[in-house]
Amino acid sequence: MLKYTLRRFMYMIITLWVVVTVTFFLMKLLPGNPFGENASKLSPENLQILREQYGLDKPVWQQYLKYMGQVVQGDLGVSYQYPTRDVVEIIKHNFPASLELGVESLIFAIIIGLLLGIFAALKHNKAGDYSAMLIAIIGISVPSFVIGPLLSYFVGVKWGILPPGLWNGPEHRVLPALALSFGTIAILARMMRASMLDVASQDYIKTAKSKGIRGNGIVWNHMIRNAILPVVTILGPIAANVVTGTLVVETIFSVPGLGHQFVQSILTTDYTMIAGLAIFYAAILIFVMFITDIAYGLVDPRIRLGKGR
């Protein structure tokens, strides 16, 4: 298990390094002036001073090493366009709202998604199965940026049940979290159903039956535990789904989170901010992947006890 963890950790570090490197060089390739439209008003002398200040007069490899050094120390730079904005400060300020929204929607999605998947599998090929899977496939086909506006408009504006936007009290959490969890619920439900059906056809389920165990006992002790294992592996991609979802959901519901900030930076082409936030998001997701792998190792005795993989 230790060896497995170390190996996964190595992968995480390498991937992070690749992400930072790719981001850095893509930013170097960007067309136009890094100081944005304001820069054209500057005199060439002032521009030169700015370039020196940000180290842009140095060779690219030196800039790269400097950038890497900064990133390792947790410094993602300062916005070129708005020098008072430090990327890390922005993250500290805006991330809590995004994290809360993401975690709330994830918890909700996991509970509902798994229940829906289990329900569908137990009603395999009956009406319950078909309706659950139809709901799931609609959830996959209708993205959060369609559901979001619809929820905001109907529940928020037209019927006035819940606030259609902003982020003040607990009642403001409901609609964004709901909009964000839709797709995740669908993915989880489908995965869990497939996994449950797979487990149901395993020989050890017959063994359990031959012991005279009750249906519920078989479902709980033998099926769900085994069926949930492969579902754990997609938690990484699901987290990615939720993170990218926050970009649009926060914009729709005017949630003062990091996703909203990210979209704003894209609209204003604030390159350092985009690069910094992309690295931050990638780091979070890669870390989630790492945790997922470790968690999988912990729940599966075959890996926990040092065999397999």
Next chain:
Amino acid sequence: MSTPLLEVNNLRVSFKMHAGEVQAVRGVSFTLDKGEVLAIVGESGSGKSVTAQTLMRLTPTPPSYIKEGSILYEGKTDITKLSEAQMRKVRGAEMGMIFQDPMTSLNPTMTVGMQIAEGIRKHEKLSKKVALARAVELLKLVGMSNPEGRIHQYPHELSGGMRQRVMIAIALACHPKLLIADEPTTALDVTIQAQIMDVMRDVQEKTGTSIILITHDLGVVAELAQRVIVMYAGQVAEQGSLHDIFYNPRHPYTWGLLKSVPRLDSDRNSDLSSIPGTPPDLYAPPKGCAFAARCPYAMKLCLENDPPQFEIDGPAHTAKCWLNHPDAPKVDRPIETGGAAHV
């Protein structure tokens, strides 16, 4: 004679598939006495596994269903008429089952101790601690070394042979009166097969349980069984004592099976033969004898008329073949009998 443990009468089991109805078991009848070891032999698709699983009602319903017949347990309970809830009281407590592949028959995420204890806790309402102590005893019974340590291990930490011992322990956990072993050695290495057969014999002697042994391996039959049923295309082709089947077989299919067993004492140049052809399609079983299409002795009436069970020297030995009719021509058995007993 006391009441038999099990009396199966004219059992018919079918599977409803989208292409039609597969008649997997077509009128099987037999009895099993207390403490007796009965082997059911046949090639794959002969309905032997379905018969065995139907005894515990383990075939998935749908698509399978019992069309006809009864399974009388201890002379009073008809297994085919029990509800699922009643059936759960029978499974594990009255009957235990061992499956073919020990690699897939154990839950990978549960310790073997818990898997053995599960049935005990369910049927005898014992605490976890007591049940686990019983699991240790059971593992000793099936000849596992260090049983106290083993109960905390997961299946993947055990070898195939050890896993099959665990399966036997699970099946025996609540002292069932009947143990059904569905090809218990097929998936194992030859040396391990012998060990498992030893464990089975040992267990049978110590507990006196009845055993139904499903196999296609006549060598395994000779080691353990007292009586043998030969199944073909969902029907009983021949049944009798071990001696009857090996020394006085009366069905060409049985002859074929015996001929296909390799022997050390036979002439090296003599053929080790197989039975040509394939079993009939059970979507639409033939009108006459199911074996007629592959039978070298088939007669005109075999193609049209399904043979009855002919009694050979009394009801204990029967063969479903027209050759046993008094008017039928006498044919020479193509084999020296009794050979397979010394594989």
Next chain:
Amino acid sequence: MDNIAKSQFEPAVKSGDREAILRPSVSYWQDAWRRLKKNKLAMAGLFVMIVVTLLALIVPLVSGYDYETQNASAVNLRPSADHYFGTDDFGRDLWTRVWWGARISLFIGIMAALLDLVIGVLYGGISAYFGGKVDNFMQRFIEVIYSIPYLLLSILLLMVLGPGVSTIILAYAITGWVSMARLVRGQMLVLKEQEFVLAARALGAKPFRIILKHLIPNALGVIVVQITFVVPTAIFAEAFLSFIGLGIKPPLASLGNLLSDGAAYMRYHPHRLVFPTIVFSLILLSFNLLGDGLRDALDPKMRK
């Protein structure tokens, strides 16, 4: 039973081949098609897919409007006989724009899937075929790429490449091929060990020929299924990128920018969100339903 004619005991004359196959054999694809036809949801998906594709191809040609001409006297009209889906804030006909958008979205989806296919099959096929060190290295590389969230990378790429149909396809393909490559490799590894490939090898067939003639046709089932899932994912990616301002720019229409506009104007002109939503969801739904159906139909494990 006792009165059986003596003649009945004469040896039987058996007609025909003893080992004749009783049921007609059906090929893999015929069998799959037969099973697919039974799946009502998948067939509905296929039907919707065909209808939507036809509309996307035909409507822009016959609607009498084009996607970019503005009309200041017909701004934000509700649906009517003249404008089935109404008009937008520049007075452009939404019926035309939505189907133009569908056309572009479908084009993006299909091109992305094809690029995915080429890269994925080559990468996965080579990796599996050569095995050993080559495979090991290529798999480590994939594991790294796989951990990079594709939408984030697409965002960065689009910042560099600039928004547009071809850049979106490229951005998607650069990040999207990984799943396909993994899938193909997995299939190949299984198939590689099978006898007919060994036989081809023993006969001295060249590696490339073996990949092309033997391995790919056999892995085709899973590849087809994967493609039906890649198309909606790419369409979704375009819509997502449009929504955050990196997608296709008006006046050109795509379902993504129509949805994004529609969401912005929803409170006052709900029709601008409703119609793109319906078409977009129908496209995604039909591909997903068909993909699910195909997966079930092509799964060899279910073949009986």
